[in-house]
Amino acid sequence: MNKNNQQTKSYRKIKNIILLVVIMLCIIFAIFNNSANNETYNNATNIYNTTNTTINSITDNTTNITDDNVITNNDKGIINLNNIPPYNGNAYIELNNNMPEFEEKDFTIMPFENYSELDKYKRCGVAFANVCKEIMPKEDEKRGKISYKPTGWVQKEYPYIINTRQLYNRCHLIAWQLSAENNRKENLMTGTAYLNQAMIKWENDIAEYIKDNENNNYHVLYRVTPIFEGENKLANGVHMEAMSVEEREKGIYFNLYIYNVQPNIEIDYSTGESYEKLLLNE
Numbered sequence: 128m129n130k131n132n133q134q135t136k137s138y139r140k141i142k143n144i145i146l147l148v149v150i151m152l153c154i155i156f157a158i159f160n161n162s163a164n165n166e167t168y169n170n171a172t173n174i175y176n177t178t179n180t181t182i183n184s185i186t187d188n189t190t191n192i193t194d195d196n197v198i199t200n201n202d203k204g205i206i207n208l209n210n211i212p213p214y215n216g217n218a219y220i221e222l223n224n225n226m227p228e229f230e231e232k233d234f235t236i237m238p239f240e241n242y243s244e245l246d247k248y249k250r251c252g253v254a255f256a257n258v259c260k261e262i263m264p265k266e267d268e269k270r271g272k273i274s275y276k277p278t279g280w281v282q283k284e285y286p287y288i289i290n291t292r293q294l295y296n297r298c299h300l301i302a303w304q305l306s307a308e309n310n311r312k313e314n315l316m317t318g319t320a321y322l323n324q325a326m327i328k329w330e331n332d333i334a335e336y337i338k339d340n341e342n343n344n345y346h347v348l349y350r351v352t353p354i355f356e357g358e359n360k361l362a363n364g365v366h367m368e369a370m371s372v373e374e375r376e377k378g379i380y381f382n383l384y385i386y387n388v389q390p391n392i393e394i395d396y397s398t399g400e401s402y403e404k405l406l407l408n409e
Contacts, residue, residue: 218325227368242313254300279317279361279399302330346372
């Protein structure tokens with residue numbers, strides 16, 4: 128009996144040791160597994176945070192770029208009003224020795240028209256087209272009415288000062304005769320009768336150049352940028368650039384700033400309100 132009891136105790140002891148070893152192995156495995164999981168979790172968290180930061184950075188930058196391109200006047204390709212001399216009686220001034228600032232990649236024989244979306248103040252932005260007979264109105268195409276009123280549209284008549292009586296026109300950035308776009312809000316700005324007449328001269332030059340070279344199917348890069356100051360509803364002027372794709376400087380080209388003014392009329396560019404200068408001086 129004693130011998131059997133000793134064998135039983137010895138067996139139980141071995142069993143307990145084995146059980147203890149198994150328990151220890153389980154604990155070690157659990158600790159190791161938990162550590163690995165924590166490391167995996169931390170790595171995943173770090174990756175998420177890094178990715179999220181990158182996405183937020185990209186989103187923030189994109190938002191800023193979009194706002195700046197539409198609203199401010201200090202970006203590349205958009206002239207700074209501080210560099211424009213005050214109006215002195217001439218409707219326009221030449222910029223960069225009258226040479227436009229297109230990039231080489233812009234020159235193509237593919238027709239295109241690009242219009243900026245209205246900014247948060249509902250103002251139009253840059254309009255850029257490769258003018259050619261493909262985008263110009265057809266011979267039998269009739270021009271419709273314009274119903275859209277762009278920002279700064281506070282119409283007023285000055286019959287003793289302006290031949291056309293009314294101060295403002297709904298000016299096309301890319302003229303209808305060049306694009307067949309008439310009532311497109313992204314292509315319309317409030318411009319004085321004086322500005323409109325100045326723009327028409329250069330628009331006619333482009334149209335005549337295309338028509339005179341119709342057999343050659345010439346193209347003219349044409350970009351018009353309205354220049355707004357701050358949050359003003361009325362543009363101070365427009366920046367107009369053009370150059371023949373096929374002939375470059377041997378063909379038509381210009382780089383101009385045209386003032387959105389009206390002689391003898393005082394204009395509030397923040398609202399579009401206007402007054403006769405003579406009345407102000409009394």
